[in-house]
Amino acid sequence: xxxxxxxxxxxxxxxxxxxxxxxxxxxxxxxxxxxxxxxxxxxxxxxxxxxxxxxxxxxxxxxxxxxxxxxxxxxxxxxxxxxxxxxxxxxxxxxxxxxxxxxxxxxxxxxxxxxxxxxxxxxxxxxxxxxxxxxxxxxxxxxxxxxxxxxxxxxxxxxxxxxxxxxxxxxxxxxxxxxxxxxxxxxxxxxxxxxxxxxxxxxxxxxxxxxxxxxxxxxxxxxxxxxxxxxxxxxxxxxxxxxxxxxxxxxxxxxxxxxxxxxxxxxxxxxxxxxxxxxxxxxxxxxxxxxxxxxxxxxxxxxxxxxxxxxxxxxxxxxxxxxxxxxxxxxxxxxxxxxxxxxxxxxxxxxxxxxxxxxxxxxxxx
Numbered sequence: 001x002x003x004x005x006x007x008x009x010x011x012x013x014x015x016x017x018x019x020x021x022x023x024x025x026x027x028x029x030x031x032x033x034x035x036x037x038x039x040x041x042x043x044x045x046x047x048x049x050x051x052x053x054x055x056x057x058x059x060x061x062x063x064x065x066x067x068x069x070x071x072x073x074x075x076x077x078x079x080x081x082x083x084x085x086x087x088x089x090x091x092x093x094x095x096x097x098x099x100x101x102x103x104x105x106x107x108x109x110x111x112x113x114x115x116x117x118x119x120x121x122x123x124x125x126x127x128x129x130x131x132x133x134x135x136x137x138x139x140x141x142x143x144x145x146x147x148x149x150x151x152x153x154x155x156x157x158x159x160x161x162x163x164x165x166x167x168x169x170x171x172x173x174x175x176x177x178x179x180x181x182x183x184x185x186x187x188x189x190x191x192x193x194x195x196x197x198x199x200x201x202x203x204x205x206x207x208x209x210x211x212x213x214x215x216x217x218x219x220x221x222x223x224x225x226x227x228x229x230x231x232x233x234x235x236x237x238x239x240x241x242x243x244x245x246x247x248x249x250x251x252x253x254x255x256x257x258x259x260x261x262x263x264x265x266x267x268x269x270x271x272x273x274x275x276x277x278x279x280x281x282x283x284x285x286x287x288x289x290x291x292x293x294x295x296x297x298x299x300x301x302x303x304x305x306x307x308x309x310x311x312x313x314x315x316x317x318x319x320x321x322x323x324x325x326x327x328x329x330x331x332x333x334x335x336x337x338x339x340x341x342x343x344x345x346x347x348x349x350x351x352x353x354x355x356x357x358x359x360x361x362x363x364x365x366x
Contacts, residue, residue: 005029010085011331016164016244024327030335033150042078068107089334090123097243099135111361122334125358134351137241141186141348143329144169145178151318158285162294166192179345179354186348187238190273191247196266212299218264224253239350271303288312291322
């Protein structure tokens, strides 16, 4: 008998790196992954990146109309090229995240996208979580739980996303459901690529440290790393999350260093933040699977391997796609929202109870 809950969803993600939009198809019933499908990417132009960058840090009521127009146009252009989706998971673009203050702010109109693409769109994933006492982030952990099941993991492991911010999901695949107490623990570890990328743009006019080439020839300032690790955030118990620019102090600590030494030190800070975060895991993970752009930086990966007591490697080692994991996550979460299943829980975002976030907009409503 055909499972009525099983469908193909198209997920889209635009991260704080502001490089472009990832999109990916996924077949699931919101619990089990059945198949990974087509993927795609559309980059922002330099001019578009400049507009989006200017909008970072802004809240509702502040003028972000030009940034939202870009988000909508680029997403619609990319997503229109896919066929076979039953619904779309649309994250939008995070501009500001202040979990202990004003909450979280994403731009992008899912209702308008539904009308344009003639498909149901699940969007606004974070509002309900925040309203129930959660931080609204991270949201990928429930998908990481499904991925652990998909690869056949039997012992606790961790997924580490090295985007603008680093976030860690500890998974015990022995549990039946991601919302079960003890199945997951998730939190932001600290800054990952954001301070390093900002440094490269400001000092070298480059988007990032390609292959870690600059950090490789630099000398780490151990004093700066030690001072960085004094931040109260690292001893704060999870769940916890950060804004992209939540660690401006990291950049200030390397202000007087040479370009190479600053790059090496910022890379070391990211690795040290992950290492410090590991103390919060209920038991040490058997392995750490790395996703996000940071996994392509061999210097950062080497520093992580030196700092951690378990093997690390890119998620490609187990047949996953580290460039598309977040887009796939929002495809998966869209199906869960459609079914009314939880998308976050106390151990992932700090919400008071498991919450099914997101809202669904249908084409006929646009």
